[in-house]
Amino acid sequence: MLCATVVAVALWLVAPFVWLFVTSISYQKNLLARPFPLVPPEVTFDNYRMILGLVRFHAEGQAAKILASMWNSLVIGLVVTAVNLVVGTTAGYAYARFSFPGKTLSLFALLFTRMLPTIVLIPAFFLVFRALGLQNTLTGLVIAYCSFTLPFTVWIMKAYFETIPADLDKSALVDGCNRFQAYCRVVLPVSGPGLVAGGAFTFMLCWNEFVVAQILNTRPGTTTLPPVIAGMNGQINIDYSVIAASGFLGALPAVVLVLMFQKYMVQGLTAGSVKG
Amino acid sequence: MAWLFAGPALLGIALVVAFPLVYSLWLSFTDVNLLRTTGPALELGGLRIPLFRWIGWRNYVQVLADPLYWDSLWRTLYFVAAFVAEAAVVGLAMALVLNERFAGRPLMRSLLLVPWSLSRIVVGLLWIGILDFEFGALNGLLLRAGLIDGAIAFFKEGWTALNVLVSVYMWNQAPFATLLFLAGMQSISEDLYAAAEVDGAGYWRRLWYVTLPALRPIVFLVLVLATVNGFLMLDLIYVLTMGGPGYDTTTVSWHGFKTSFTFFKFGPGTAILYTLTALCLLLTIVYHKLVLGRFEPEA
Numbered sequence: 001m002l003c004a005t006v007v008a009v010a011l012w013l014v015a016p017f018v019w020l021f022v023t024s025i026s027y028q029k030n031l032l033a034r035p036f037p038l039v040p041p042e043v044t045f046d047n048y049r050m051i052l053g054l055v056r057f058h059a060e061g062q063a064a065k066i067l068a069s070m071w072n073s074l075v076i077g078l079v080v081t082a083v084n085l086v087v088g089t090t091a092g093y094a095y096a097r098f099s100f101p102g103k104t105l106s107l108f109a110l111l112f113t114r115m116l117p118t119i120v121l122i123p124a125f126f127l128v129f130r131a132l133g134l135q136n137t138l139t140g141l142v143i144a145y146c147s148f149t150l151p152f153t154v155w156i157m158k159a160y161f162e163t164i165p166a167d168l169d170k171s172a173l174v175d176g177c178n179r180f181q182a183y184c185r186v187v188l189p190v191s192g193p194g195l196v197a198g199g200a201f202t203f204m205l206c207w208n209e210f211v212v213a214q215i216l217n218t219r220p221g222t223t224t225l226p227p228v229i230a231g232m233n234g235q236i237n238i239d240y241s242v243i244a245a246s247g248f249l250g251a252l253p254a255v256v257l258v259l260m261f262q263k264y265m266v267q268g269l270t271a272g273s274v275k276g
Numbered sequence: 277m278a279w280l281f282a283g284p285a286l287l288g289i290a291l292v293v294a295f296p297l298v299y300s301l302w303l304s305f306t307d308v309n310l311l312r313t314t315g316p317a318l319e320l321g322g323l324r325i326p327l328f329r330w331i332g333w334r335n336y337v338q339v340l341a342d343p344l345y346w347d348s349l350w351r352t353l354y355f356v357a358a359f360v361a362e363a364a365v366v367g368l369a370m371a372l373v374l375n376e377r378f379a380g381r382p383l384m385r386s387l388l389l390v391p392w393s394l395s396r397i398v399v400g401l402l403w404i405g406i407l408d409f410e411f412g413a414l415n416g417l418l419l420r421a422g423l424i425d426g427a428i429a430f431f432k433e434g435w436t437a438l439n440v441l442v443s444v445y446m447w448n449q450a451p452f453a454t455l456l457f458l459a460g461m462q463s464i465s466e467d468l469y470a471a472a473e474v475d476g477a478g479y480w481r482r483l484w485y486v487t488l489p490a491l492r493p494i495v496f497l498v499l500v501l502a503t504v505n506g507f508l509m510l511d512l513i514y515v516l517t518m519g520g521p522g523y524d525t526t527t528v529s530w531h532g533f534k535t536s537f538t539f540f541k542f543g544p545g546t547a548i549l550y551t552l553t554a555l556c557l558l559l560t561i562v563y564h565k566l567v568l569g570r571f572e573p574e575a
Contacts, residue, residue, distance in 0.1 A: 020402040036416025091285030098278035124296035208395035258393035
């Protein structure tokens, strides 16, 4: 009984993703075949060759955008993650250790920014970036992405630092460190799991983000992977199997990252959700 | 000292969240015209941020007088209610299964994160592969098994499309609820279950009288987070239905998105989106009052 339920849950969770992979190594004609073949009759890597630009086909212009946009996604993800880890972590430490005027209020404001619809900020970004010349730039997206990642990072890191005994910092202070030294040399080195949780989560959010990039970076070559995949999906002349290949390739980095660091991410996210 | 640590992040958040938030609010009260380059503006050292002309509540009046807004609002309320119910029930059910002892439990907990870590664009894409009228695997399997005579068009009829959207979003989001429920379950003392068992309580009675009461703060948390996520969902609509057929899957957020960025009417668009923002503020207060600090997970 339990065994059957476990198998059912496992299928529910991964079968759709596995099927995405199967379609990405199939020919469209076999996907359309009825009666539906239970085992894929042919296996091909043509779809991947097409999106990697190794073979010529009618939509190669579209497909060529995949790798370029993946590179943009990677750059944006890494920069935003770095900014978050430096700035957000430090603020998380302040919230975990100090009491200061306005702390309760600013924590509530942080919570609100976590719940905020990012989309409501986009008209403002659109006009300000137009004035600044930041439309269609990676810098613009980095700035916009900080709006929904930074509050999360502060919150996750606050919850993490609260699990580290404050005596650790105190003994460093007694030993003659100032606050900043105590933070950098004593607290950060034992905060690996928290940093991994915050960093991996931030990167995942950026890598998967669609709406902001779709609106702000419309010029070809400036956008990230999700809008490119969504754009290919809207075209009738591209086979689903090719789109599936780009979807699978695009999903892989985030899935691998999350699976690699799942233990820390789960701890960080649950603690960040239930603690005030 | 505290401000030295918290300052950079708070300054950053003020610049990239608070300022755009206020500016968007301002825009919702003006006659935004993206082509006009003259008119009142905020001048900041060479930078010129247009302010447009203040027209009071006119955008809100216009938006709220549009039956499309109310239609999308009722649809959104159904969408959110159905999504919250599905995500909470499926999330809890998966947590109950994963909380049992069985070989391969760590592997299962990893698999749990797969749907959640995918971009919603990919989530939509892979469900197209399953549900599509022509090449979808589900239609293929059902036809092969002889359970249906003709392929089912999941996105052709509005009501079906809306419910498919709910379930696909649930597939993506329920795992996070499961994570929270699991964290809650691990902090329930084994003694309580032992005592309940001595008193002769079966599985379902233990679930009802021990597990669920202990999980109450987590249940609140899941409900609040799912409600917010339900109201804000956009990207799945983009890949799966584009708000159609007709307007049958147009939610308030999609209505605001289209008004703002397809028709580039920022005035009414931000007004629509601000009605959602007000709602999120309300839910933040609920979250703050009912959830935070009510729960101490064991380390």
